[in-house]
Amino acid sequence: MPASPYPTALLAELQAALSADAVLHGAEDLRPYECDGLAALRELPLCVALPTDREGVQAVLQICQRHGVAVVPRGAGTGLSGGARPLRDAVLLSLARLHHIVAIDRENRTARVQPGVRNLAISEAARPLGLYYAPDPSSQIACSIGGNVAENSGGVHCLKYGLTVHNILELDVLTATGETLRIGSQALDSPGYDLLALMTGSEGLLGVVTECTVRLLPMPEHVLVLLAAFSSVEAAAESVSAIIASGIIPAGLEMMDRLAIEAAEDFVHAGYPRDAAAILLCELDGPAVELEEQLREVETMLQRHGARAIRIAEDAATRLLLWKGRKAAFPAVGRLAPDYYCMDGTIPRQRLAEVLEQITAWSAEYGLRVANVFHAGDGNLHPLILYDANAEGQLHAAEEFGHRILELCVSVGGSVTGEHGVGVEKLDSMCVQFNAAELAQLHRIKHAFDPEGRLNPGKAVPSLHRCAELGAMHVHHGQLPFPELERF
Amino acid sequence: MPASPYPTALLAELQAALSADAVLHGAEDLRPYECDGLAALRELPLCVALPTDREGVQAVLQICQRHGVAVVPRGAGTGLSGGARPLRDAVLLSLARLHHIVAIDRENRTARVQPGVRNLAISEAARPLGLYYAPDPSSQIACSIGGNVAENSGGVHCLKYGLTVHNILELDVLTATGETLRIGSQALDSPGYDLLALMTGSEGLLGVVTECTVRLLPMPEHVLVLLAAFSSVEAAAESVSAIIASGIIPAGLEMMDRLAIEAAEDFVHAGYPRDAAAILLCELDGPAVELEEQLREVETMLQRHGARAIRIAEDAATRLLLWKGRKAAFPAVGRLAPDYYCMDGTIPRQRLAEVLEQITAWSAEYGLRVANVFHAGDGNLHPLILYDANAEGQLHAAEEFGHRILELCVSVGGSVTGEHGVGVEKLDSMCVQFNAAELAQLHRIKHAFDPEGRLNPGKAVPSLHRCAELGAMHVHHGQLPFPELERF
Known part of the structure; x- marks a missing residue:
């Protein structure tokens, strides 16, 4: 047991409401939960609660409310921005044991699932019906x-099929106080404010999902993947703009630069051209007759922009091999240096070439190599800054470099996170993205759901004080612009 | 000038901030603004402010705040649920003079427009670039x-191309206090809570849009429209389910029943088969090669479900003629009886046949005819209940009938409004759709944006008192479940 005063009453109530083995509290049991995918930030939670149903989740929330204790919700803990990072004085509420697929409706093409169901498990269950769930994070x-x-x-595939918010219909949610809300509907639209979208991407600050109805799509009739090599990053970037401007929406459109290509090739031997300055991977899907025509158009555009060595994979095995290099890019780059800092920013597509040029210039200035991997089609960059945390000053330099990249993203009209979320990692960048009035509005929404601020505190939206200290906000006579939000 | 005590200071300040001709206040000048598309509810506003730019809108909001006066924002006033209905003690803020298209970006396929720009004007301006704006309300x-x-x-076309929320990227918004918020981004996703979706559909209760970036789509290569006639409504409904389940997403999929067909045919002579119990209009768009295949598939499915007299319109003139009947359905039905009550509810598609059967039964019970027109593809019903307001009891019967239809929509998993909004018309139905906790959450969000409740008061979300009086909410010992929301 930890030496600090431990709220034994809280623990006893949680055990009584769930079961003894559903509440972890010894340091050894807590260790696996000390971080999420942002492994640099570790902290043991007060305890871990592992309910198995909605009633259990509600009991945890109600008990924590009575004790005035904060709650950090956690899914599978794969998030990269620290959104599920535990807090030592908060209960970590794991949804992992709510892992049942409740129903699949073939005719309406929907699935009702509990929150702990794995993303891929939905598509696996729907496959016999010829359906799948489109959003596919790595x-x-x-x-x-x-x-x-x-x-x-x-x-x-979100370029063509959208983000999670575009692929869900209905949510059952419990608020911080354990109240039940049914949000959205099976229909196209539902009246009242759009809480479905508000909840989606709210990083556990507004409520806890206990059930979710997702949209399923028919599996595409035909799929093919093109690989194109370029002798300059600019040419690859221009090809991306040309494809998108043509009206064709590829199922995926990914770009890697030389360092990423080399690392991936060394690691998984996908057959990428090592001498290319950049490659594009372009997936097309749809009815066979449509694909033929699209393929011709895309090939023409790629060639016009100087592509060479275009390869086309139509069978599943070759497609998988081409994607394998892209999917292994992060661990592959990880082998090039002791540490890397994975950035996640978005920019308007047509600014791609100039942003890459600036990143290259900064790379020389800081003496830190950068491998670039992007969801080029939707303008989502993942520069990976290589460094060695044990080398004097490199960690600091990498962080400064990264922060400048995100500032650049905002200044060209993009944003500080494409898909990894804010969590704890991007709190400072949020001060760059938003002005005081906008941040104040975000805090007021938090207050509208969770007035005591007990759900995942300290995540996603920086306090106005934090931004003021960063110099990103004006403070007049020691007073923040929205004094009523002082405590957030 | 009205006899009631008139806030002359408010009027003088508005005139000074805008210009004398931008503030209407005489009864004659106010008359054109006394209602929106819900013409049954009329009330003259305190005055009408017609700013021409963002600064003017901000000035109006700030002046009204200083005077503690409410503001009702108004676009073109075509809404059907009374969302822009004036209030006698509120300033009506017309955005009609902010009507400029600021920019069209061909490469990114976006347009930046002021709020008063007409929906169709965007597509007209984008046409020379081969682009258009997809959402197309009647x-x-x-x-x-x-x-x-x-x-x-x-x-x-929202079946294939989505609602407004799916076709906008960024909003400039002024809050009730005149603060500026930039919401959303040019990128696919933006960090922080999804205020873009929250604002969209909020019926003027959360803020006033001063600029909007919309997505543009490439005009489809080819378009065709099928008309299919059925001898039963059930068969038509089953065809709809079959088409959707096949994975084909028509650009539009509309259904009309016999009374609507006859009325439309009498009115515009679109060539609809008068002897059909129901017709389907199915629009397909896309590359020509894809359409050929889809057309074959759809034809097969329609025939399998008993369709007869299938007509296919490929040229623009015939397509327009087929659509003309559908688009004129409301006024056409309006010729059949002195009055009609237009319902707007949604249901899961596969419940279509049973819901129609129940409507038919109620039609007999109330002795009121019903013409049915629906966006069948997305389960959005528009039953038009025919009545005569001058006949004893018919208005009341029509309202009761309508309310039962909406209750039925909710009970089969749908919602009380598909696309017309809640406004003032559907306030009571919202008490059926949402429970007390859900309504309380909606009010808390309102409070987070507009704590004084001065933006479009009394619309969109019913007070808890109202629902309690309707008997749709439990009241314990004279106390509503959320006493802190008493005043909403």
């Missing part, structure tokens, strides 16, 4: 739908 | 994009 084998809703997850 | 010649955002408008 972590889809492990990540859960509840976490996807909390982070509004995307994936390679 | 009122698209007249309705404005600001009103579309306020009501989250749909239209015939």
